[in-house]
Amino acid sequence: MSEEIFVLHENPEWLPPFERAFARRGLSFENWNLVERAVDLSAPPPEGIFYNRMSASSHTRGHRFSPELTGVILAWLEGHGRRVVNSSRALQLEVSKSSQLAALQACEVPVPRTIAAVGQAQVLEAVNAFAPAPVIVKPNRGGKGLGVRLFEDLSTLRELILEDGLDPSVDGVTLVQQYIRPAGNTITRAEFIGGQFHYAVKIDTSMGFELCPADVCAVDGGPPAPQFTIIDQIDAVLKARIERFLALNGIEMAGVEFATDAHGNSYVYDVNTNTNYNAEAEAVAGKDAAQASVDFLIGERNRTYGRLAA
DSSP: OOOEEEEEESOGGGOHHHHHHHHHTTOOOEEEETTSOOOOTTSOOOSEEEEEOOOTTGGGGTOTTHHHHHHHHHHHHHHTTOEEESOHHHHHHHTOHHHHHHHHHHTTOOOOOEEEEOSHHHHHHHHHHHTTSOEEEEESSOOTTTTOEEESOHHHHHHHHHTTOSOOOTTSOEEEEEOOOOGGGEEEEEEEETTEEEEEEEEEOTTOSOOOOSGGGOOTTOOOOOOEEEESOOOHHHHHHHHHHHHHTTOOEEEEEEEEOTTSOEEEEEEETTOOOOHHHHHHHTOOHHHHHHHHHHHHHHHHTTOOOO
């Protein structure tokens, strides 16, 4: 039997960099697009490595129930002992920013103060708890920065809440969060492959919060794409704590975003387990994270099934 590498996802537009990376190794992968699928839970899954790239933003592409379908399939795979990269726990965190923050705090990773609320009165109460400071309001299940809004004037925010003018979260939970004003208007996205730091990207936030690095993430009518610049290191203590968080939560591929204030304090506010890479920034820096990701998957397939590396 041939043990394959399976990629679980719901957005084919994010796959070409990985397809090219597999092709350079003379391989392909099994494409499991989880928009619609039936699975016989009484039958064993195929042998192979299963890479979970399900996205919290699937609902923005009309795929509302893809995360739930993925949860079913991951439970099936893990129940049969299959090797899963980005486990069912990773999926749980992908679709809940509040759960991410709780898990990060458990690993002593600094995060912004955040209040999760359901209901108009409760969101208003949360906003008032931050007064007079500026706040970020975002959906608990989001993606691509959609629905993330900064309010310097809380009176404007209060009016929007009363008028039901905020973008709702798919799960009904709204997050009101301390705004970490980033030094130099840049945030950092640290990329991890196999649970280990690979590189980081400085991202210019001056034009908004829609910061997905993939070219296909551009929002129609939105601002021009922000500038991405690759850097080779981040703070060693922060890096070690994030790596511990990833290991404890079954996350092996991730982009972890944080803001550093004028005093040098960094706060992690988002974890992306279906991370994408910016081709232009990689070309300048001579990096190829998609290839490194594919090589990790191939290595795990070979290790799991006792193959000698080519």
